[in-house]
Amino acid sequence: MTIDELYKRLSSIHPGAVLCTYTKEKVEQMLPLINEINERKKDQDTVILAHSYVAPEIVLGVADYTGDSFKLSEDATKVTQKTILFSAVRFMGETAKILNPEKDVLIPGPLTGCSLADSITGEQVRKLREQHPDYTFVCYINTTAAVKAACDVCVTSGNVMKIVESLPTDKICFVPDKLMGENIKSEMEKRGVKKDFILHDGCCYVHETYDSDLINFFRSQNPGLKVVSHPECHPGVALLSDYVGSTGQMVKYIGEQPKGSKFLLLTECGLNARMHYEHPDMEFIGSCSMCKYMKSNSLENILETLRHPEKAEHVDIDEPTRVAAKKCIDAMFHYANL
Ligand code: 13P
Ligand code: SF4
Secondary structure (H helix, E strand, O other): OOHHHHHHHHOOOOOOOHHHOOOHHHHHHHHHHHHHHHHHHHHOOEEEEEEOOOOHHHHHHOOOEEEOHHHHHHHHHHOOOOEEEEEOOHHHHHHHHHHOOOOEEEEOOOOOOOOOHHHOOHHHHHHHHHHOOOOEEEEEOOOOHHHHHOOOEEEOOOOHHHHHHHOOOOEEEEEOEHHHHHHHHHHHHHOOOOOEEEEOOEOOOOHHHOOHHHHHHHHHHOOOOEEEEOOOOOHHHHHHOOEEOOHHHHHHHHHOOOOOOEEEEEOOHHHHHHHHHHOOOOEEEOOOOOOOOHHHOOHHHHHHHHHOHHHOEEOOOOHHHHHHHHHHHHHHHHHHOO
């Protein structure tokens, strides 16, 4: 890759954060890192999977696969390399390990958590199960392997409504995202599906900050604005949105809108950045909300991980937990493909 090629793509990003403003000098400094990462990837039989929320120079410069949680978990089943370097957060690396026990899965960032995944443990789920033995336990993919191992079926933001509707039960305990749970409830009501829900009180600290006042403010300033939000947002936000979906579904929806459309994207600003360079003919407004966990990934720590894999964080899951968590993820693939 040349400096000019990389600069052309990165300089189209302008989400209002210093982190995502690219000067030619900044790109020049990045290029040796990008080139070394790409050479080492080949030499060390390593594939890089990156979520759309990580920094654009990772997505554009070194990632082999990029997308939302569901796409990345599918991609993880197809890779042939012996090592997976997962530029995202720990629960995504765990999903890759659950599906590829024979591969070495490495996480480069120092902050590998997620406010949702960290909000509940496997032990808490087992206690809940004892209290509600007749409920089917559904977990969002933003959970640890231990939580997945204690649940019946996993869902992602892209397939949650389809799976919850098609599950052959009317009693569902959904963990850990309370706001997504409330969005599921209202969507099921809309679809005329009667189910009883028990919810946990986890939240995504990025998405819970958006509210209907914010949407009303931006709409009043921008006639014709299309509001696109993630199901981790409050139900009031979903209600006022033109489209609600996973990051992958948002990308698809935006791509289908007429040129010149103006959007307010209510999700982590890595997706805003991605839309800036993929759709220079559209307009994206709003503030930049960053996930500190996703943004702790950098070219520097990816390179350090490749240079010294022995010092990196390797995802390790004990076999009984992995097998039980895989059953939960396999159930997701089953219901998602019905
Ligand atoms: P997606 O599966 O929509 O990419 O969401 C992952 C996530 O962490 C959202 O905050
Ligand atoms: Fe977790 Fe929220 Fe960050 Fe997504 S944006 S990884 S849900 S903390």
